[in-house]
Amino acid sequence: MKKSDRxxxxxxxxVAPIFNKKGVYGTSLSDMTDVTGLTKGAIYGNFASKDALAMACFEYNLRFLQKGLYKSIAINGSAIDKLGALxxxxQQHYxxxxxNGGCPLMxxxxxxxxAHPLLRDKVQTTFSLWRKEITSIVVESQRKMEINPLADPSRFSNTFIAMLEGGILVAKTMDSPEYFNEVTNSLLTFIQSNLEIKNHA
Structure with a gap:
């Protein structure tokens, strides 16, 4: 790796944790120079603008959460197993x-x-991709007849994301992991009740 890349x-x-905690608006130049020990010139000599650095930090902050998504997709089992693993x-890494300041996507x-159209577009694209991945997990499992064929993949995905992100928001706001555990336990129940095959007598 070249020195400039390092x-x-x-x-x-x-800088990524600072952006995630304070936001692009709230992060000052002094925040960036203090945490890096570098000068303004050194920082902006490597990034054309604050927005460019914010984009790079957003992608960096997402990697951890994407790791969880792709690990869950890779496991064997039905959509219930995969989404339960996610x-x-x-829960394990809340x-x-x-x-780190909460979910970088949210x-x-x-x-x-x-004021930040590029970052806004990146956030929208990331949400869409996340929704697409979850929908695909459900559709594929339905194709294999592993889960309820009547479940609506799109509606399910929207609710799944809303519950997970909402749980993080409430727990972070209240500074109480118990809120997150309550919401995610309800989410596990939601997964089971909506996706399990219904046996009718």
């Missing part, structure tokens, strides 16, 4: 998510507006 990676690693991943979605 410097960029270092800046992203140090919820369990979040402390890490909270310490934080960026709340903050982005016309």
């Amino acid at each position: 410097t960029k990676a270092y800046i992203i690693e140090k 919820v369990n991943f979040y 402390g890490d998510v909270a310490e 934080n960026s979605a709340i903050e982005t507006d016309d």
Whole structure:
């Protein structure tokens, strides 16, 4: 890795948690220079603008959550097993998510507006891809006749994401992991009740 690439990676690693906690607006130049130990010139010599750095930090912050998604997709089993594994991943690592400032996807979605069109578009695209992945898990499992064929994959995916993200928001706001456990336990029940094959007498 070239020195310039190492410097960029270092800046992203140090600044990403600050952006996630304070947002693009709330993060000052002094925040960035303090946490990196670099000058303004060194930071903007590697990133054309604050928005460019924010985009790189957003992608960096997402990697941990994407890891959980792809691990759950890779396991053997039905959609119930895969999505249950994803919820369990979040339950096990909620402390890490909270310490890093909460879910970067949700934080960026709340903050982005016309002032940050590139980041807004990136957030929208990421949400769409996440929804597509979950929908695909459900559709594939229905194709294999592993789960309820009458479940609506699109509606299910929307509710799944809303419950998971909402659980993080409430728990982070109230500074109480118990809220997250309550919501995610309800989410596990939601998965089971909507996707399990109904046996009619």
